[in-house]
Amino acid sequence: MPRTPSKARDAALARMRRINGWLIAGAVLGTGLLTDVAAQAFPGGTITRRAGSLSATPSSAAQTVTADRRRAARRRAGLTPPAEAPRARHRPQVVEPVAGGSTAAATPASAATPAPVTPVTPAPVAPAPVVQAPVAPAAVVSGGS
Amino acid sequence: MLASPSRCATEFATARWDALGTTVVLRVARASTIVHARSLVEAELAAIDSTCSRFRADSELERVNASAGRFIDASPLLLEALETALRAARLTGGAVDPTLGEAIMLAGYSRDFSELEHPRDAPAADRPPRALAAEDGLASTVPCRPIRGARRASGWKLIETRQDPPGVRLPAGVRLDLGATAKALAADRAAAAVHEATGTGVLVSLGGDIATAGPPYEGGWAIHVTDDHRAGPDAPGQTIAISGGGVATSSTTVRRWLQGDRVMHHILDPTTGQPVRPVWRTATVAASSCVDANIASTAAVVQGRSALAWLSELKLPSRLVGVAGDVHLLAGWPQDRSSSER
Numbered sequence: 001m002p003r004t005p006s007k008a009r010d011a012a013l014a015r016m017r018r019i020n021g022w023l024i025a026g027a028v029l030g031t032g033l034l035t036d037v038a039a040q041a042f043p044g045g046t047i048t049r050r051a052g053s054l055s056a057t058p059s060s061a062a063q064t065v066t067a068d069r070r071r072a073a074r075r076r077a078g079l080t081p082p083a084e085a086p087r088a089r090h091r092p093q094v095v096e097p098v099a100g101g102s103t104a105a106a107t108p109a110s111a112a113t114p115a116p117v118t119p120v121t122p123a124p125v126a127p128a129p130v131v132q133a134p135v136a137p138a139a140v141v142s143g144g145s
Numbered sequence: 146m147l148a149s150p151s152r153c154a155t156e157f158a159t160a161r162w163d164a165l166g167t168t169v170v171l172r173v174a175r176a177s178t179i180v181h182a183r184s185l186v187e188a189e190l191a192a193i194d195s196t197c198s199r200f201r202a203d204s205e206l207e208r209v210n211a212s213a214g215r216f217i218d219a220s221p222l223l224l225e226a227l228e229t230a231l232r233a234a235r236l237t238g239g240a241v242d243p244t245l246g247e248a249i250m251l252a253g254y255s256r257d258f259s260e261l262e263h264p265r266d267a268p269a270a271d272r273p274p275r276a277l278a279a280e281d282g283l284a285s286t287v288p289c290r291p292i293r294g295a296r297r298a299s300g301w302k303l304i305e306t307r308q309d310p311p312g313v314r315l316p317a318g319v320r321l322d323l324g325a326t327a328k329a330l331a332a333d334r335a336a337a338a339v340h341e342a343t344g345t346g347v348l349v350s351l352g353g354d355i356a357t358a359g360p361p362y363e364g365g366w367a368i369h370v371t372d373d374h375r376a377g378p379d380a381p382g383q384t385i386a387i388s389g390g391g392v393a394t395s396s397t398t399v400r401r402w403l404q405g406d407r408v409m410h411h412i413l414d415p416t417t418g419q420p421v422r423p424v425w426r427t428a429t430v431a432a433s434s435c436v437d438a439n440i441a442s443t444a445a446v447v448q449g450r451s452a453l454a455w456l457s458e459l460k461l462p463s464r465l466v467g468v469a470g471d472v473h474l475l476a477g478w479p480q481d482r483s484s485s486e487r
Contacts, residue, residue, distance in 0.1 A: 078459070079236055079441050080433040081476070082390030085462045088479035089367055089386040137157050137172065139367035139384050143374035144396020144427060145167050145328075145352030 089139075157362055164190045165328060166200070167352030168375065173339065174346035174362045182339040186349060189335040196222045197327040199320075206321060214317035216307065224311045227304070229436055230326045234301045237444040241326070242415040244301045244319045329393060329439035332356035336435075350374070354393045356435035361388045370429045370464060372398045383464065383481045391435030395442040397423040397468075412446050423468050424449035431462040431478070 158176035160183045162169050169190065173182050198204040205223050219227070230243035300316040307313070315321065332349045333356045339347040340358035348357045348366045353374025357366055365386030369378040373396065378384070385392075397412060397420075414421045428445035432438035441461050445452035453473060456463040462478040472481060 079437045079461060081460045081462065082387065082431050082433050084388045085477035086368075086385040086387050086392070086431050086479055087365060088481075089365070089384050136364065136367060137159065137362070139369035139378045140170050140172060140348060140350050140355060141369045141371060141374050141376060141378060141380070142350070142353045142355050142392050142394045142429060143371045143376055143380075143382075144394055144398060145354070145374045 165194055165198075165331065165351060167328070168350075170348075170350040171339075172348040172350075172362070172366070173343070174360065175343070178339075178343040178345045181343055182345070182347060185338045185342055186335040189338055190331055190351075192222060193226070193327060193331040193334075196220060197226050197323045199322055199324065206323060209313055209315060210320045213315040213319050216305070216312050216314040219306075219311045219313045221311055224306060224308075224313065226323050226327045226330055227306060227313060227321070229330050230321075230323050231301060231304060231306075233326050233436075233440040233443075236440060237447075239301065239415055240444040240447040241440055242301055242413075243321050243323055243326070244304070244315075245322055245413050245415060245418065325443050326436060326439060328352060329354045329356070329391070329435040332435040333391065354391070354435050354439050356391045357387065357389055368392055370394060370427075372396050372427050372466075385431075385479060387431060390431060390433045391438040392429065392431045393435055393438035393442045394427060394429040395439075395446045396427040397421065397446060398426055412443065414447055421447050422449075425452070425465050426468050426470075427464075427466040428452065429464045430456065437461075 156176050157172055157174055158179040159170065159172045160179055161171075162183075164187070169186065171179070171183055171186050173179050194201070194204070196205045199206055199210070201207065205220060209217055209219065209223070227243070230241075233241040234243060300319040303316040304319070305314040328351050332351045332354050335351075336347050336349040336356040336358040339345070339349070344359065346357070346359035346361055348355060348362075350356075355366075355368060365388050367384060367386050369380070369382055369384045370392075371380040371382030371394075373380070374394070376382075395412060412421050413419065423446075425446050428442045430438045430441040430445065432441060438461075441456060441459070441463070445456060445463065445465060448455060452463075452465065453475065456465075456475050460476045463473075463475040464478050464481075465473040465475070467473070474480065
């Protein structure tokens with residue numbers, strides 16, 4: 001007796017369901033196997049990075065992660081200009097300071113050599129004398145070294 | 146406490162001493178903090194010296210240099226200094242290269258510069274090269290023959306760092322010289338430490354590389370820019386004021402010496418391993434930190450003419466002085482009121 005078209009269709013659908021089931025099971029099993037193989041092949045270790053790379057993976061400890069992120073952010077940042085550009089300034093009246101707010105030791109502007117190492121004493125309790133004329137410290141020299 | 150404007154102007158205090166083979170200037174806006182501030186700066190500089198000096202056989206840097214080719218533990222400070230140097234290399238396309246340690250030694254700068262300036266009695270074979278003074282002139286600073294072995298591949302891209310635990314591996318045959326950036330890093334760290342501990346505004350200068358932290362001295366921190374940091378504020382140059390950040394100057398007129406019949410200086414071209422052919426006598430840059438200023442000023446000397454466009458593009462206020470005395474002011478650097486360049 002010939003099979004009706006509807007029975008043939010049902011049988012085909014049933015075969016497809018079985019095939020799908022096997023495919024899904026196979027995929028799950030395959031994924032597990034591959035994961036296991038990969039884990040064996042590439043065991044965990046300390047993450048290092050090369051100097052030329054900008055990508056950085058932080059370590060496991062939360063504190064280290066934060067510090068790493070800060071460092072990584074600094075590393076990514078380019079050279080940044082100052083918040084305010086330098087201003088022109090006349091060479092200030094030179095006053096070589098003495099700790100404690102006094103202006104007792106004034107140094108002429110022509111002092112061309114660095115001052116010797118001088119012990120600096122803590123500030124005295126007594127108020128500093130009031131200076132009448134505005135004075136400013138000698139400029140600090142920026143030059144090649 | 147600052148009582149009046151006129152008194153404000155005298156509340157600062159300054160201390161000067163020698164460290165890291167150069168001159169330290171510490172200035173605080175509140176004079177009463179100077180003793181504490183100096184102890185903090187000294188501690189910071191001692192830490193940098195024992196970690197990053199290439200002139201100390203017992204420094205951590207020398208231990209790393211001696212272990213090139215394999216991973217070795219590193220202190221967080223060395224790692225920070227190394228990462229600062231590697232950042233400099235990345236941001237300058239390798240113009241500021243920390244792996245020129247071998248080249249600078251081959252060039253003759255193998256010991257603290259004070260030993261070149263004041264050589265002790267030594268057998269001829271061990272006698273250091275002779276340091277040159279400023280009056281020896283600039284004309285002949287271009288070495289004409291290659292330094293044998295100096296052009297070893299700059300391996301900064303191959304340096305590996307590890308955070309946990311901190312460690313580093315240098316490629317075999319590479320020697321680090323962190324001098325260019327470690328000094329600036331020390332200035333930044335010292336200034337931050339003083340401000341954090343005392344709350345005062347502070348300026349720290351290490352051989353002319355200047356870092357600031359906290360509120361500026363009234364009217365800004367006065368800085369005189371010139372060729373040699375050992376010159377006084379009357380030397381030819383320009384006086385400016387900054388309210389924060391850092392300023393650094395690189396110069397081909399200082400730290401020069403004779404190697405045989407050749408005049409050398411301390412800024413090397415990574416592509417040749419030789420001292421840079423001077424286009425700029427002095428390059429000064431202001432930036433958000435002393436490290437950034439130092440990176441840019443050193444790179445400018447290495448780059449030569451192309452530094453003009455590079456610094457302008459980065460919007461870094463800069464002052465470049467050519468070997469002929471021509472002055473170039475870039476990216477908002479103020480006009481020179483004195484214009485008394487030699």
